[in-house]
Amino acid sequence: MARTISGTLASVEALSRWRDPEKGMISPGVFIPLLEDSRQIRKLDLYVLEEICRLYQQQLAEGKVVIPASFNLSRMDFFQGSIFEDVEEIRKRYQVPRNMLYVEITESVFVHEGDVLHQEIQRFRQAGYEVWMDDFGSGYSSLNTLKNYSFDEIKIDMAFLSQFTEKSQNIIKAIIRMAKEIGIHTLMEGVETREHAEFARSIGCELLQGYYYGRPMSFGELSQAYQENHWQVETPELRRYYGALGPVDFQTDKPMAVAEVGRNRFRYLFANEEYGTTIQSAGMDSLRQSAVFVNAQAGPISKNIQNFLTDVVSSRTGKDLTYTVNGQYMQLKANHLASHDQHHLVLLHLTNFTIQKEKDLAGDLDWVIRNMMYLYRHVFLVDTKDDMVIPLVMNSPFRKYLFPKRSGVRELVQEYVETMIHPSDRDRFLAFNDSHSLMERIRKSPEGMISGGFRTLGNDGEYHWDIHSIFPAIRKGKVYLLYTARHFPKANA
Structure with a gap:
């Protein structure tokens, strides 16, 4: 899964694939239902988890990068004894931290509600596992499930992107906004094109998964792709850092941007169209030119903005700054979101008083400056x-x-x-x-x-x-x- 705001590799999903020597690749849609009907699916799910843990321990012993992984639990797993205890036994045997494993439960599981399901999910979350709802929106019970259960993340079903219409986009926007309101992180499945990825980024979806980044591959192929593409793998600390953006409303009609401040460098991670327009109204051709201006080692305006951002970061609060640039009166509002290893995320809102409704304030500022x-x-x-x-x-x-x-x-x-x-x-x-x-x-x-x-x-x-x-x-x-x-x-x- 790739993170939209940073392009970092957040995690991978462990999938089952059956390569038959005679029939070739057999679809999971064929053998998974058969294993569920015969009550053998638990063996496969626990085998997949054990492979994740074995590879984790192997990579760790060889001094290589370890990547967080999610694994799927099927409906029958919850009704054949405690699946939580079985997962814990495997995890402890390989000494894998819980924050390196994410539990995916498909939406269809929740059609069969019951105390056992509630208790097991509660045990996973209380122990420190993240629990994700897979295929959100694929069934009729999605909203009821969100009401009755607690999740850390929802994976939006790929069907919404298969027909990339205005209606499907509006539905996805509503899902993202709703998830932010109730404090759940979001991941979009089925991302196959650049258009899909840019759309997801623009509306604040945090993670992406799909053929745009890579088809299902073996662990060896993944290791090779990781090296060739120079992917940065998120640590749990980095995941928490970027996770602070979860509640941020990217769909606001106000000029909004997300920036990173650290080690004497300011850079934009995201800016909506309204922010770009406001930047241009102040005489800046682009976000890049705006960042160069802020990073400038000369000039009192640049130094003033730098000191302002330093104050925001050191105080871990929100502050306002009014300044003039290219004859325009600007107000910059900044809120500290998170910090990690001398890097700090800040949420920015920018207003041009000269062209906005606050013209009376612009007139007051003009009067003050003329008298000065x-x-x-x-x-x-x-x-x-x-x-x-x-x-x-x-x-x-x-x-x-x-x-x-x-x-x-x-x-x-x-x-x-x-x-x-x-x-x-x-x-x-x-x-x-x-x-x-x-x-x-x-x-x-x-x-x-x-x-x-x-x-x-x-x-x-x-x-x-x-x-x-x-x-x-x-x-x-x-x-x-x-x-x-x-x-x-x-x-x-």
């Missing part, structure tokens, strides 16, 4: 690629030297230092503005910007200590530099 501009003596937008400087705020004597746009960044810096900077500070100022080392210094800065104090000419004709700062800003995929100077009254010369 009065704190600065000047703000320059520097286009290093086109060698252009654009003045945004000019509250200093230098305004008479700078027209709406000015080309020649290096020449402008030289003119500024000779006009505005105290002679004793000019060498430091030129080193501060050195274009060759500028971006490297910004990248190394924890704040995503560089700052320096220089005595700067004021409107009164006197030099005052100002804080000069430089930081990058991205607009429509292009990197600019913002240069600001702000009075620092407590350090007057």
Whole structure:
């Protein structure tokens, strides 16, 4: 079974296949009913379990990867003595942890309800086994069964995908949403095409099984496929980690994404269409560009988002962040879901206030930012690629030297230092503005910007200590530099 969110190999299902030397492959649909009618099916089911345990012990002894496996129990298994005790005897003999074995019970078993069935399933779950309902939706009693029994996972019958119509898709969506509401994990059987897999991923189905990933194969063939495809096998810890996504509603109409934060790296695992549209409204072409922006080692916005996510992860709670990017007011809501080995899952919701109903809030933010501009003596937008400087705020004597746009960044810096900077500070100022080392210094800065104090000419004709700062800003995929100077009254010369 493959996990939709990560592509990891979550488990395998142990199946019975009969290869007759004369008749070839005999379908399970032929010999399973015969074994059930003759009450011999228990021998086959326990043999399959013993093979799983034997191979587990063999792989462990050889230092190889062990893969969790599910095994099937038939209807008759529950009415010929305690099947739980027989399973436990085999498991203990091979010392297999219970969390490496999943018990699959087909839906048809529950047609014959009774105290014995309830008790045995209860014993499995209380002992630490996961119990799955197989072929969910194949019979008439599915919802009653969910009401009367407790399961860890349901396997949605492959019949729903055999005719991939809009109606069948809507039914599957409803099943997934219902399962999330009552706290049951989901697996879709019969996945044969990329379209099937993408659909399942988009609606939040957690696991997939079917010919799209591989036909039934022997253990030797599985080992070879595992090596050739470089599959990552889930450990029980990793299964719990990704299992935290079980309750998440992927079918929401709100902009939603799931991301992983860890080891100084942010990456998206999933984003719905609405989230992608909101990202584009903020001037990002794609999720990839958005992730690059968040991971950027320079720029106060990127650093602010990184610090925000760090706070969410360290506090294990939900937080909100409002910021501006490309002229848009954005609100990012993040909730911590799970942690594993320095990796953390977070649920994200993103709102663009500028284009959403919250325009009054966007107006308030715009008013605040405009008033904040009065704190600065000047703000320059520097286009290093086109060698252009654009003045945004000019509250200093230098305004008479700078027209709406000015080309020649290096020449402008030289003119500024000779006009505005105290002679004793000019060498430091030129080193501060050195274009060759500028971006490297910004990248190394924890704040995503560089700052320096220089005595700067004021409107009164006197030099005052100002804080000069430089930081990058991205607009429509292009990197600019913002240069600001702000009075620092407590350090007057």
